[in-house]
Amino acid sequence: MKAYFTYSCILLVFVLQACQSNRKTETKNGGIVKYKITGKVDFNDGMQVYLQNYDNELQQFQKTTVKDGEFILEGELVSDGIYNLIVKTDYKDKDTGKKSFRITYPVFLENNCDYEFKVQKYRDGNVIQAAEIITNSEASNNLFVFEKEVAKVKQTWDTRREALSNEAAQLKASLMTIGKGEDSKYNYAIDRMREAGKESQELAKKNPREEVSSLFVNKPEHRTSLITPYLFKYITINENNYARYWTVLDSLDASIQQHPLTIAAKAKVERVKNFYEQMPVFPSITPRNIKxxxxxxxxxxxxKLLIIALWSSRDRFSKMDIPTLLNKEPQLKNLGVSVIYLSVEKKFEEWETGNKSLGLGLNSYLLNVTDKDFIVNNYNVSSFPTYIWVEPKSLKIKELRGGDPATPDFLSAIKKAL
Incomplete structure (x- = not known):
């Protein structure tokens, strides 16, 4: 009897492991998701529980309420993905002594998985202070780790920004105490204030989700999880990283290769991949200037960088923007950036008149029909002015739609490209 019991336990373990293994390797092709979330809540009968779009709070899905301390939220969704589970109370009667609250729990919903909402801790009688979702969904469990990492990175950055703000405030106050003959001390304070402000601004622009996503998707242990292709929505794909991310997506488990999330992530990376691997270099053209x-x-x-400014004297935006670029050429020259102006005019007289009115001088050239057709068709130029950024030595295209010189962040974009 004892031997039989031992054998049964071992068999049960193998069955459970096999089920978990099959769940991970089961082919996931997307489509309708049938989900069921159960939960137990001790102190909030009548509390609302519902799903919400993770990226759009205005889009809400099925709802239910807590009855006799329990709830079941089930239904269908059009696709696997992250959804917000909202638990909410609204006590309008102040005499109840209970407090209203609303808490959000992101969860990755996919087919054939169990989800149980479990309260860990209450405060103020009925307010849920801590809760967890217990699930056998690999993507959800990865998501929970991801969210904690995002919060940790955000806290680190916020702490750093607060420190920079305090440092800048102290430096500003110290300026009042700096006397004559202490120019070096004064200049240091001014320079450091600028540096602190710049660092703080850069941190404010950064997205912790992109930072954590980049690290998360590169981990080999996440190759079977749908969270990996999902997180590509937060990642910026560029010339320096597209090959690495393409390798990540190509190495995903076969069970999720045909899922819409993987297909979408591959399409995002492939656009950049094709751009840099198939885009023809800028041609060694020989148009002529006014002389x-x-x-x-x-x-x-x-x-360090070559800006090809394509313009037309017939285009009113060219007439407005090209002089702005011309005025910024001294600053660009200091950065090692050169500018070439190429006109797409059909008639020489129109180009000659436009060239003179804009004051472009000898660094402006009129494209012949063949060169114009090559550039317009291969680089999908549909409007003017268009600024193509080129790597001077190789003539590879760095940006098909380079920054507009009339925008405030133009020089910042140039420096980033360098």
Missing amino acids: GDSLDISKFRDS
């Missing part, structure tokens, strides 16, 4: 001299694009090889 009839041919453009020698090789003379710009020592520049």
Whole structure:
């Protein structure tokens, strides 16, 4: 009897492990998700429980209420993904002595998984202070870890920004105490205030979700989890990382390769991949300037960046923006950036008149029909002015839609590109 019991226990363990293993390797192709979330809440009969779109709070789904200390929230969704589980009370009668509250719990819902909402701690009689969702969904459990990491990174950045703010305030106060002959001390305080302000601004622009997503998707243990392709929505794909992220997506488990989330993530990376691997380099064209001299694009090889400004005298935005770029050329030159102006005019006289009115001088060239067609068609130029950023030595395209010189962040974008 004892031997039989032992054998039964071992068999049960193997069955449970097999079920978990099968769940991970089960093919997931997307489609309708049937879910069921159960929960037990001791002190809030009548409390509302419902699902909400993770990225859009205005979009809400099925609702239910707590009855006799329990709830069941079930239904169908159009796709796997992250949804917010909202638990909410609204006590309008002040005599109840109970407090209203609303708490959000992100959860990744997928088919064939169990979800149980469990309260860990209450405060003020009925307010849920801590709770967890117990599930066998690998993606959900990964999500819970992800959310904690995001909160941790955000807290680190907030702490750093607070420290920078305090430092800047102290430096500003110290300026009042700096006397004559202490120029170096004064200049240090001013420079450090600027540096602190710049660092604080950069931190404010950063997205902790992108930071954590980048680290998260690169971990080999997440290759079977749908959270990996999902997190690509937060990641910026560029020339420096597309190959690495393509390798990550290509190495995902076969069970999720055909899922819409994986397909969407691959499409996002593939657009950048194709851009840099299939985009033709900028041609070594030889258009002529107003004096009839041919453009020698090789003379710009020592520049750090080459801006090709495509314009038309017929276009009113060209008339507004091109002078702005022209005025910023001294600053661009200091950064190692060169500018070439290429006109797409059909008639020489129109280009000559437009060139003169804008004051472009000898660094402006008129494209012939063949070169114009190549550039417009291969680089999908649909409006003017268009600024193509080129790597001078290789003539590879860095940006098909370079920054607008009339925008405040133009020079910042240039510095970032460098």
